[in-house]
Amino acid sequence: MEATEHPSVPLLELRDVTKSFQAVRALRGVSLALRAGEVHALAGENGAGKSTVVRIIGGEHQPDSGEVLLDGEPVRFSAPRDAQQRGVAVIHQEPIQFPDLSVAENVFMGRQPLRQGRRIDRRAMHRGAAEVFERLGVPLDPARQTRGLSIADQQIIEIAKALVADARIIVMDEPTAALSAVEAERLFRVARGLAERGAALLFISHRLDEMYALCDRVTVLRDGAFVTSSRMSEITNDELVRCMVGRSVEQLFPTREHEAGADVLVVEGLTRAGHFNDISFSVRAGEIVGLAGLVGSGRSEVARAVFGVDGRDAGTVTVNGRPLRAGDPKAAIAAGVALVPEDRREQGLVLELPIERNTSLARLRQVSPAGITRQSRERALAAAWGERLGLKYGRLADPAATLSGGNQQKVVLGKWLATEPSVLIVDEPTRGIDIGAKVEVHALLSELAAEGMAVLLISSELPEVLGMADRVLVMHEGRLTAELSKEEANEETVMYAATGNGRAGEEGSAA
């Protein structure tokens, strides 16, 4: 039946796939068809289930129910190798490679060309790698060690791997997140070339303009469920956004009166060699300041240096008029700075520790009268913040790992709000959480600002920055390139500055 409707059987198809992780239903009935010669976009908010789809296609996860079909035949990939052998290649957002081995070895691992006696033909391998790189138009030295390559170059290695493996189905999971405009364009060229040669591509991006520029078809997911699938040319930008969000933007971002007070956080000339240079800004009480920029532009690094997890080479940080010691998070916490870090699982929580122990971790002294830690106090602290933030949990003694992403984030927020900060830095606060939790986090942030807290919001999601911030700072390659008021800030102005065309660029051209 299907075959008569479409010119060809899809190379790979998901049919009504569901997948749960413990309490979390990541996918509920997702269907998706990838066809030869087509670039297919997978759209959805953070937490919609895109990464789970990628992992199922790549053989890293197996569906709980539903089917994966390859050339119309049901298959079951029990390991990544199965998927690879059947012509599937996944290019992860942060490529995973062998840093000690050469570029060519990374490309050819497991399929090195052999000579007599099962001996690896190094010369042929290097030649092969060089040919692939030439085809991709990237001058990479096959003999160099992989350690120290840029993310863009590492992605090229991943694509080269897919080419060498003759992959027919290529999945690119947010490949452009860390790329400059030039690098992204290079990647698109490569992707189109692959599709023209008959491969089926699945492309995931946060940026709608990229989808329109590259893709033929789009499938939208929301909260783990299939929403729609359409030709890219038949769906407007607004329709797409509505499908992804499922509610209007007004519902997503609370409206509030912005009444800024005195400067609370003042950063001047902050520099960390190799990461960012001469960063100056301030955040006032009751104000939410957005910090935007591409991944890798140095946003998170600035936050880390302000908080003291990283050292700084120059510059000062002042909180409520008092200078902050460099490289000392404990002092920063004492001075009233809190950082909800980018990586919830590695930096925000100790997943295996109970919820209550996570909540008290930044405030151990408070729950330890006379130096003796009281579990009852820990529990009371966690319960109080759990209630305030609407945390859903079984028991406070359960490991934080048992919670869903949104609830985990609430634990992190609770942990930091328990330190009673005057400055709250939040780095990607809604990454990987569902829309309901997202709305709650946004409401909380604006509530906190209304109570007089100074909030610095770092986010890769432009709508979030634009919807929440009173002022937007934009970074590009380690420098602040623009400071935009709420009125000035829109998608164009921010992206313009984020790709290096802001203030610094103007100065450059003037000089």
Added chain:
Amino acid sequence: MSDQKLATVPRRRFGVGAVLRWETILLALCVLVFVFGSASTPGFAEADNISFLLLDYTEVALLAMALLPIILTGHIDLSVASILGFCSALTGALWNAGVSFETIVPVVLLAGALLGSVNAGLIVKFGLPALAVTIGTLGLYRGLAYVVLGDGAVTGFPANYRPLATDTVPGTFLPYPTLLVLVVCVLAAVVVHYTPIGRSLYAVGLGEQTARFSGIRVERLRFTLYIVSGVLCAVASLVYTLRYNSARADNGYGMELIAVAAVLLGGVSIFGGRGTVIGVSSALLLMAGLRNVLFLNDVTNEIQNVINGLLLIISVLVPVIATLLRRRRPPAPAAAADPAPPEPEPVSVPDPDPVGVSHGPNEEDQR
């Protein structure tokens, strides 16, 4: 494979008040050994023998308590027995040189602290792997012990101090060194389980980055632990030297293995973040009891070592086997936390821990 891992959620509780299943098993085994010993072996249950049994494990216990917090943070110190050996040799050399014992004690303690801080400096300040460094200092410190004292023995330590290492507290069967061990264990239990430092140990062991982001001064903590370890080893060396009335460079040779075995058998994860003082104490008692029963039954030292080794292997195998068994059974109902919030990254819990002694068998990138 990872899916099955995900299907089970560790539902273990923290804190001493909770049901400590592995600890319970260990204590039961202890009881078994002691009951079996008294029933089968004449002389086992006599007060003298119990005192000897306890006394015999003094140094191992002190070394194990030095190792426990370090292993909780995910590090290791294999040089403990070599520090003991060096301090013993130093004691001998100083005593030979006519230094009074009252002066030797603080000097030796200081030496222990110094050797510990060399470890700490290389590991914490210079960022070298703890395993490699302490294998190195295991050899280096033992070598330096020979440099200090040669391969002879020094005896004739003052008779007024020796009883402190050999005699029992009047009216009890508890030897003084065991009293010391008890004090150290209680102190360790309080610090590890009931103080911010203890909370930090677990946090560092299970999530070093998060600990750092939470304002815990990880480097300072680690540095302190290695120094404390050095001092405890020095204390152990003094007990050892006085107990045998013999200072030798090879004192305590190989004892690091017994101490590590005791810690791991006690349910402490080699990857950090899991384990209790009660567990390690039970393991020590079990090993001491077993050793004594075997000794009384004329089982040689070498066979006892086989048993120690097997205990160590079994202690890490038990959680693996238990996990395998659990996977056969249908997964337990998941935590009723949140009805259906999806999440892009799965909640990947490193490894379900059925008996509270996981050694994180699935973490491939660590040893």
Added chain:
Amino acid sequence: MNRVHSLLSGREMSIVGALVAVVAVTAFVNPSFVSPQGLHDMFLNASIIALLAIGQTLLVITRNIDLSVGSVMGLTAYLSGQMFIADSGTPVIVVMLAGMALGAACGAFNGALVAIAKVPALVVTLGTLYVFRGIDYGWASATGVHQINADQMSPEFLSFGSGSVLGIPHLTLIALVALGIAGYALHNWRSGRELYAIGSNPQAARLAGIPAGRRVFTSFVISGALVGLAGVLHASYFGTINASVGTGKELAVVAAVVVGGVAIFGGSGTVLGAALGALLLTTITGALPILGVPAFWQRAVDGAALLLAISLDRAVMLRVAERLRKERSLRRV
């Protein structure tokens, strides 16, 4: 020339340099150090440790470690003695094969626990260090044979241990053959490269579909066989065996491997480097008494060399990282 240069890349060159320096200084003090006999002894002494180091390298490359090598070596040395007690005419080759088989079995035991049960190698081999040594002693006390002397072994066996071909000791030849094969396989075979991949990034190895468990298990078996062989050679060279042969050798082996440039956290290093590391350490140990260093300092050599090596590596790494950071900040400005 180019070929030699690529064969002896950075690390190996610096070890050779250090070796030349040690030999030169020692020869200056006592020329007999570089006499044919002196060199012969130097290589002979290094051969057994080098064999152990080659096996250990296979494991360390994959982020594993084997602390039980000394015990396994003792066990197979004792086995070879027992075989001659059972039949004084046992052919040398049979003894060798038996030793390798026993070593491989011990390696398989370790490997199974590491690769299948996923217990960390450090813990497993710490445990088997006891177990294998205990079996060794248990065997000795069960049979009542606590020491086996040269007169109980076959003359062929003993002459093999001390013999040489064209002035090169048999033991050294065997170590060189093992070095050649292991080096060739690690460099040229897919499975060899996969060992590096496993150690370099276990997660990436899994994603790349490398059968990590099987590779690690095989490494343990091969390493065990080499250790078994080393035990037999020890017996044939020294001619006296008791149950304590090889005690404490694990430190010397790990030190040789690390000094030889094999990263303790896997992914890089060569067997050639490890073998050179073994040669360097035994040479230093042999040179110290000639240089008038008190004998007891010898016992600190391995530990000190290990610490020095990892410290130097770290210092170099920090300098490179600093340079990269500077370059990056220049590019950004």
